[in-house]
Amino acid sequence: MTQIVDLDAGIAFVGGGGQGYAAPQSLLLKYANRHGLIAGATGTGKTVTLQTLAESFSGAGVPVFMADVKGDLAGIANSGSEGASLHDAFVRRAGQIGMELDYQSFPVTFWDVWGERGHPVRTTPAEMGPLLLSRLMDLTDAQEGVLNIAFRIADEQGLALLDLNDLQQMLIWVGQNAKDLSLQYGNVSTASVGAIQRALMVLENEGGDRLFGEPALELADLMRLDASGKGMVNILSAERLMNAPRLYATFLLWLMSELFEQLPEVGDPDKPRIAFFFDEAHLLFDGAPDALVAKIEQVARLIRSKGVSLWFISQNPADLPEAVLGQLGNRVQHALRAFTAKDQKALRLAAQNYRPNPEFDTAEAIQSVGTGEAVTSLLEAKGVPGIVQRTLIRPPLSQLGPISDAERGAFNRASPMAAKYGQDLDRESAAELLAKRAEAAARESADAGAKGADDDLWDMDRDYTRARRYDPGVQIETRQKSRSRSSSRRSDSMIEAFGKSFARQLGTKSGQALVRGVLGSLFRGK
Template identity: 75%
Template sequence: MATVLNESDGTIFVGGAGQDYQVPQSLLLKYANRHGMIAGATGTGKTVTLQTLAESLSLAGVPVFLSDVKGDLAGLSQAGSDQAKLHEPFRKRADQIGLTLDYQAFPVTFWDVWGEQGHPVRTTPAEMGPLLLSRLLGLTDAQEGVMNIAFRVADEQGLALLDLDDLQAMLVWVGQNARELSLEYGNVSSASVGAIQRALLVLENQGGAHLFGEPALDLSDMLGQDASGRGMINILAADRLMNSPRLYATFLLWLLSELFEQLPEVGDPERPKIAFFFDESHLLFDDAPKALIDKVEQVARLIRSKGVSVWFISQNPADIPEDILGQLGNRVQHALRAFTAKDQKALRLAAENYRPNPEFDIAEAIQSVGTGEAVTSLLEAKGIPGIAQRCLIRPPFSRLGPVEDAERAQIMQDSPLREKYTARLERESAKELLQKRAEAAAAEVATEKPSSKDDDLFDMARPEYKNARRYEPRQEARPRSRSSRSDSVAETFAKSLARQLGTKSGQALVRGVLGSLFRGR
């Protein structure tokens, strides 16, 4: 009988391959950090595959982070049962691939941005940075430039940006001092500041205020093991978070970036330090600017040397950009449905990504595999892509499906992280410091002793007020008499003659008159 974890050769059992599904299909832990993909249409078994891989990696001591989009993966915290509805089909599958069903619960930590279905997971605007925040808010290039200026000034002046209130207060200050800042950092327009503030308001209404604050998530709390050496499985409740897909994608990208920045280089470890499963990964790339896709590609390419295994889960491999898809060495492809010409083209492209197997046509197999079955290609020794195999994925040991509210509450109550993250921490940051500056400036103005000439500041008889009244003539101006406002006939003729003499026709007239006078002599 097959075992899920084989310590002697460093492999985890994925399923059975071959015509009778008796050939073990295993994943080498040494190459598990080369990233992977789970793809397939709805209802073809992607969730079960994700669950079994999370179980196997946990048994190997590898911590796991995954997002629970539908609430089904919370069952990892509870042991499976012979009384379960799907027990009989799973038992038949286990017998077919030669596996003994070892029902057990796995060590799980629940996380939730809203703090309702798990421990609150928070970060700060300073940790997320202006690039990801601009992506989250959908800002233009000009607005992103203003956001960068706000972060730069906050950093230089020691103004900590810990929550949305701090960022909003900082933007107000930037708008008020736009003229001075524009000379040093570039143009700061009030229109851009206003657009960012509106975007922050929308984010706040969508629940983004819960994401920003302290205590911020400590990644070391996700990298632990339980007393028996099994890796912790961190489950992010994403059913509500999916209503804000941009927030969901940006948060997971931030988490990847933090892992990349904080973890040390380890080269090629015997097993990953953490496995990261990105469900509904197409949300990361939909309408994403090229700069952001390049950032994802860079993180995916370099984070492997930090011992991080990243798995992208989507309905179609075409949802993932080519540059990233080329880095996914471990692939589990469930059925694709080709109902349209576009679907058929996507099916052919998906088949071309596999190392051919002379025993069957890959494109036909991808279209015809049943639920729980997949076309797999797992890295072999020296990182060589494995030949495509039709594989029957092993059934899970934990419960398949959601948990009861009481079961979730009990796990959260027993968690050693409950006290650390439940209470929100409030400390002096940008908003409070800017408010103190404003109060200090107002107090300084109020305490200044007014000079004697300003004692009667609001006396309307003061010369300044009289001179400011445009309808009141100045005292030194003398009124003109009525006769001076109307010229005599002689004066009018003289002025007109003078103006004519200044023109060309006047000059010609003068020359003509003078010429006749001289000729008369």
């Protein structure tokens, strides 16, 4: 009987079939980093295919990351059972394709941006960068330019941007010094600063404030193996995240970019270092600016040499840009329905992406395969695309469907990631450093004002002493009146001197820093 993974042969079993279907179809692990596509209409079996491939990668010792947009992938943490509703169907399918149905569970770590259904997963504005943040907030080119200036100044002055508050305070500082900054960095419009602040407020209301902070996610924690050598299956709870599709897409793009930037070159390893599954992949590209799409295309082309396997899951291959689609060598195409002329055109285009099989018409096969069946084309030796085949996808070995909240909570408490990511950190960063600068400027302003008042009092005492020296015949009463008037003048001069000094200071950067300190305190207190 066929095993789901044969490490000696370097293959992962995908499926097969009996009469009218292909011989056993397997994914060559060596070419899994040439990326893959899982496509098909709703209800045709994409999620089951995703789960079975994740099981195969984990069984081969390859860590997996996938987003669970419907909440039904968590069952991979539990073993399948004979009491399951689909057990009889799975037994028949296993017998038909020559597979041993050996139910088992797989190691799972649950993650959640909100920290409710898994360990909190965070990054920082500094790590995400202005390009992805601009895409997340749908900024104009001018507003993106101002955001780039804020990041540049933060880098130059050692102001760490670790959470949304840091970025908000940095933008306040940029807006208050817009005139001076424009001479060095180009036009800084306060209107653009205000627009970015409003976008940050919207992002915060959508839950984006939970995404930014510390401890930030370390990629090494996604690339773990359990004690038996199985790859860790990292599941991002995305049911709630899907309500903010731009946040969902930006987070996944950041993750892919971090892998590209941090992992060293490994060429073509015997198996991937990690496999990523991007469900609802069309969200990565909907409304994305050309520069960002070009970045995704570049990463998809070059990340292969880092040993990363990317799998895009979508309803239609046309949802992906041609440049990305061309990088996906392994394909599992479930049924596409052609009810309209547009659907029929999409069906023909999808069929043209496969190496034809003389035994059947590819477009007709894509339209007629049932649930759990697919048209597959997997890379063969030397990376040659395989001839398209009709394939019965193997049944999963783990539980199909969701798990209870109690089970999920038990997995989260037992995970070693709970201690590392369970508590928020609040290190000294841009917000605190800017507040300290404002406080220091305020003290300097007050000290300068007090010194100016003391100098004026010293001048008045000196003038009075000189008057007494040159007028020895002054009567006591006159001297008393003079002292009274002098005392009054001293008081008036002190107030006048302090007022002039304070007015002068408000015109300087020190005075502006004092005002910034007050405004910053009010902003943080909201």
